Amino acid sequence: MLPSSNLLPASLTTLFSPALLSEIKAVARPHQFRQGDVLIEPGQPMAYIPIVLSGSIKILRPDGDSEVLLYYLRATDACALSVSSLLTNEQRSIRAIADEPTQVLMIPARQAQEWLGQFADWRQFIFQTYQKRFDDLLDTFDSVAFSQLDERLVAYLNRKAALVGGRHLYLTHDEIARDLNTSREGISRLLKQLERRGQVLLARNKISLLTPV
Known part of the structure; x- marks a missing residue:
């Protein structure tokens, strides 16, 4: 339960009705995750639906010995694959990792299911979650299927900067190589090319974008 003094962020209060907000405050659990913390492991049963309050989470899918970055979750986002796993009672092969210090609101699975029949605004939120994540997956597919690695790297850096x-x-x-499912050597070579063009500045564990990449 959220402490009475801990008000939900305005980004959520504008999404949901007072009745639903009251339910959320009664059952939700806030959790703070550090960068790199794992929220969901492949095959893990879904006991909660996570809604991001601040920070960001990256969703990855195992692919042999590596992983493919599917999409990011930001403030007010929920993971569509988590919702799908909950509603179908089937496990999903995804990993969710905090991409930076992140606060998440954990909605218990039972209440999340019950609210679908009780609150139109919760149903709309779930449907919009599916639509946004479907669009993200289409972008990921287009990037992997039709874009060269240098284009994928540029899109990745711009997306991270926006996050x-x-x-x-x-x-x-x-x-970066893990997120893009490629080799570290290839990423290092392309970053050096961007640095020679004056678009980025490389330092240890840091990349500064000097111009729009």
Whole structure:
């Protein structure tokens, strides 16, 4: 239960009716995750639906010995694959990792299911969640299927900059390679090319975007 003094952020209060907000305050559990913390492991039963309050979460799918980045969750987002797992009672092969310090509101599975029949605004939220994540997955598919690695890297850096709201990205080449399901050597080579063009500045575990990439 949320402490009575802990008000929900305005971003959520504008989404839901007072009746639903009252239910959320009664049963939801806020959790704080550090960067790199794992929220969901592949095959894990879904006891809660996570809604991001602040920060961001990346959703990955195992692919052999590596993983493919599917999409990011930001403030007021929920994971459609988590919702799908809950509603169908089937496990999903996804991993959810905090991409930065992140606060999440955990909605118990039983209440999340009951609210579908009780609150039209909750149903709308779930349907919109599916639509947004479907659009994200289409973008990911287009990127993997039709874009060259340099284009995927540029899109990745721009998306990360938009997530953090700034030009300084604290990333390793290994992390980028894992997210893009490619080799570290290829990422390092392309980043060096961007640096020679004056578009980025590389430092240890840090990439600064000097111009729109």
